[in-house]
Amino acid sequence: xxxxxxMSLYLAVAILLIVSVWGTIYYFIMLGDVKRDVDxxxxxxxxxxxxxxxxxxHILDKSAFFGNNYSIRAISKANNLAKxxxxxxxxxxxxxxxxxxxxxxxxxFKHKNKLYELRVFASMVEEDDLISSLFKGxxxxxxxxxxxxxxxxxLLVRRIWQPFRQxxxxxxxxxxxxxxxxxxxxxxxxxFKEMNDVITSQxxxxxxxxxxxxxxxxNAAHELQTPLAVSxxxxxxxxxxxxxxxxxxxxxxxxxxLERLSRLNKSLLLLTKIENRQFIRKSPVSINxxxxxxxxxxRDLIEQKALTYxxxxxxxxxxxxxxxxxxxxxxxxxxxxxxxxxxxxxxxIYIYDQLFAIENSGESTALDEKELFKRFKKQGKxxxxxxxxxxxxxxxxxxxxxxxxxxxxxxxxxxxxx
Amino acid sequence: xxxxxxxDEQDLIDIIAVSLxxxxxxxxxxxxxNSGLQxxxxxxxxxxxxxxxxPDGNGLTLIEEVKTQGKEVxxxxxxxxxxxxxxxxxxNLGADxxxxxxxxxxxxxxxxxxxxxxxxxxxxxxxxxxxxxLDLQNRTASTNNTGIPLNRKEFDIITYLVLNKNRLVNxxxxxxxxxxxxxxxxxxxxxxxxxxxxxxxxLRQHCIQLEIQSIYGIGYKITANEAT
Numbered sequence: 001x002x003x004x005x006x007m008s009l010y011l012a013v014a015i016l017l018i019v020s021v022w023g024t025i026y027y028f029i030m031l032g033d034v035k036r037d038v039d040x041x042x043x044x045x046x047x048x049x050x051x052x053x054x055x056x057x058h059i060l061d062k063s064a065f066f067g068n069n070y071s072i073r074a075i076s077k078a079n080n081l082a083k084x085x086x087x088x089x090x091x092x093x094x095x096x097x098x099x100x101x102x103x104x105x106x107x108x109f110k111h112k113n114k115l116y117e118l119r120v121f122a123s124m125v126e127e128d129d130l131i132s133s134l135f136k137g138x139x140x141x142x143x144x145x146x147x148x149x150x151x152x153x154x155l156l157v158r159r160i161w162q163p164f165r166q167x168x169x170x171x172x173x174x175x176x177x178x179x180x181x182x183x184x185x186x187x188x189x190x191x192f193k194e195m196n197d198v199i200t201s202q203x204x205x206x207x208x209x210x211x212x213x214x215x216x217x218x219n220a221a222h223e224l225q226t227p228l229a230v231s232x233x234x235x236x237x238x239x240x241x242x243x244x245x246x247x248x249x250x251x252x253x254x255x256x257x258l259e260r261l262s263r264l265n266k267s268l269l270l271l272t273k274i275e276n277r278q279f280i281r282k283s284p285v286s287i288n289x290x291x292x293x294x295x296x297x298x299r300d301l302i303e304q305k306a307l308t309y310x311x312x313x314x315x316x317x318x319x320x321x322x323x324x325x326x327x328x329x330x331x332x333x334x335x336x337x338x339x340x341x342x343x344x345x346x347x348x349i350y351i352y353d354q355l356f357a358i359e360n361s362g363e364s365t366a367l368d369e370k371e372l373f374k375r376f377k378k379q380g381k382x383x384x385x386x387x388x389x390x391x392x393x394x395x396x397x398x399x400x401x402x403x404x405x406x407x408x409x410x411x412x413x414x415x416x417x418x
Numbered sequence: 419x420x421x422x423x424x425x426d427e428q429d430l431i432d433i434i435a436v437s438l439x440x441x442x443x444x445x446x447x448x449x450x451x452n453s454g455l456q457x458x459x460x461x462x463x464x465x466x467x468x469x470x471x472x473p474d475g476n477g478l479t480l481i482e483e484v485k486t487q488g489k490e491v492x493x494x495x496x497x498x499x500x501x502x503x504x505x506x507x508x509x510n511l512g513a514d515x516x517x518x519x520x521x522x523x524x525x526x527x528x529x530x531x532x533x534x535x536x537x538x539x540x541x542x543x544x545x546x547x548x549x550x551x552l553d554l555q556n557r558t559a560s561t562n563n564t565g566i567p568l569n570r571k572e573f574d575i576i577t578y579l580v581l582n583k584n585r586l587v588n589x590x591x592x593x594x595x596x597x598x599x600x601x602x603x604x605x606x607x608x609x610x611x612x613x614x615x616x617x618x619x620x621l622r623q624h625c626i627q628l629e630i631q632s633i634y635g636i637g638y639k640i641t642a643n644e645a646t
Contacts, residue, residue: 226427226498229520232588235435236523239633240440240586252634258591262520297600300571300609331600 004157012146023138038122040401042105045120070120163187176210204226221269228262267388274395279322287317288351290330299336309347321400329396333358333414355417366408420444424454425469437523447609451475458484464534465492481511492533522591529579547580548627566624571596572617579640588637
């Protein structure tokens with residue numbers, strides 16, 4: 001639910017409550033006013049009648065209403081002499097054929113030592129009518145408030161929430177490894193300003209942390225390179241010495257391990273270099289050429305596994321990128337297709353003007369696409385694999401805003417598209 | 419034969435010295451720009467190994483200096499910086515080769531041997547070992563004037579091994595030299611074994627008195643085989 005709708009809902013309920021309470025109070029105040037008015041009229045009528053009684057005593061016989069708005073009857077004794085008594089009652093109205101609410105004044109007066117009771121009535125507003133018209137009015141008012149507030153909100157919301165939207169877009173596009181500065185949004189609203197400041201500083205901090213860690217990784221890899229090479233070199237010299245057979249085997253084993261370490265280190269260095277955008281030179285690179293070139297480079301690897309391959313150059317594919325990175329990208333994918341293949345397997349390569357796809361036989365189950373491009377996630381059984389190849393591939397793809405997808409349907413397919 | 423190593427990393431100097439002494443070279447060292455330059459000017463060397471990042475100056479400037487002094491010397495640049503500009507500039511200045519750190523011992527040996535051999539043999543491009551002759555210019559192998567048909571990779575392998583004769587050649591170094599940069603240890607080098615097997619067969623067929631030994635899965639070594 002949108003914040004606006006949420007607020008409107010609460011507002012609608014609140015206004016409804018206020019309007020109903022207000023309506024009820026208003027109803028009783030109004031009713032009181034009407035009664036006071038009617039009562040004043042009744043008292044006035046009473047005095048007129050009493051004056052008339054003095055002039056025309058015959059009206060004392062008017063014991064029933066008969067079209068008049070008063071009746072007088074003689075009574076024997078009175079409980080409460082000269083005390084006016086008001087009463088709400090009903091009276092049958094001929095032409096409407098129904099009982100109408102009336103206000104009646106009962107009073108007792110003395111005429112020639114005789115007690116009489118006078119009843120004067122006046123028609124009252126019908127409470128039903130009052131309530132219903134009041135209700136209608138309130139509904140109208142309520143609707144008017146709600147609709148106008150909705151309209152105002154809709155009109156205002158676009159303007160007021162604009163900085164929020166901008167901020168959201170910025171966050172959505174934010175990438176830790178992007179090398180762009182975070183531009184603050186301009187807004188006069190304090191809350192948005194605060195949010196913007198907090199987010200901007202957090203982003204900056206995250207980027208700084210990320211960069212320093214990346215820098216550390218790069219430095220570490222770089223600093224490790226020479227000692228590793230020196231160790232391997234020393235061992236290579238040692239193994240040439242007159243050693244016992246057993247010792248030679250041990251030295252060979254250590255060399256192999258160190259070489260693995262050195263390879264891992266090189267890959268990490270390459271990865272950080274790619275991510276740091278250190279491959280600057282760009283030129284239009286023919287992907288078709290690179291495939292043809294690498295397939296000849298990899299011929300021995302392909303023959304070793306007795307693989308059959310086909311290169312379907314449907315169109316010419318050219319991307320503007322660093323040539324070395326293009327080679328890194330394609331050689332990693334090709335090597336992947338070779339290494340994770342089985343003997344006498346197949347590799348099919350398709351090149352179109354927007355994408356290329358490498359398809360290879362291999363394991364009969366799909367690889368986990370989520371884990372595939374993460375560092376050190378090895379999915380094959382190859383013990384020599386260090387699990388950085390696809391991470392490097394992904395880094396190259398990201399550098400140039402390309403996309404890479406993995407699909408599985410009896411064969412494994414990697415599709416790189418612009 | 420005298421080699422000068424101008425390098426500030428003691429570890430690397432040790433290794434280079436030990437390795438080159440095995441090859442029968444006389445090795446001298448200089449730890450900085452000035453002593454390096456002084457030695458080049460004062461003495462004669464068959465080859466100079468020059469690190470271009472020295473504590474007190476750039477190795478490329480050193481080459482310029484040597485040239486202005488009119489001294490003829492073979493120089494192999496070693497650098498930790500994979501910079502195409504440095505490489506092109508260094509080679510234009512007259513350096514013979516450019517070697518990127520870290521390198522394999524075998525690679526260094528092969529490069530020095532190539533440079534020195536060219537100098538000693540006045541640019542001859544024939545490499546000989548036992549009864550095997552390798553013509554590097556025409557890329558042909560022969561023995562007693564009989565040609566040995568080798569494919570491109572077999573020729574590259576045998577050349578590299580001969581340039582490192584009697585020394586262990588790491589598989590990784592061999593792969594880098596023969597198969598290029600895109601094939602590495604992750605591929606297990608099984609393909610290399612197939613090529614070596616063919617090569618051995620061809621050498622046997624032509625009665626070449628050489629033996630290619632496997633060293634515990636880490637590399638190969640070519641030696642003269644007196645028994646044959």
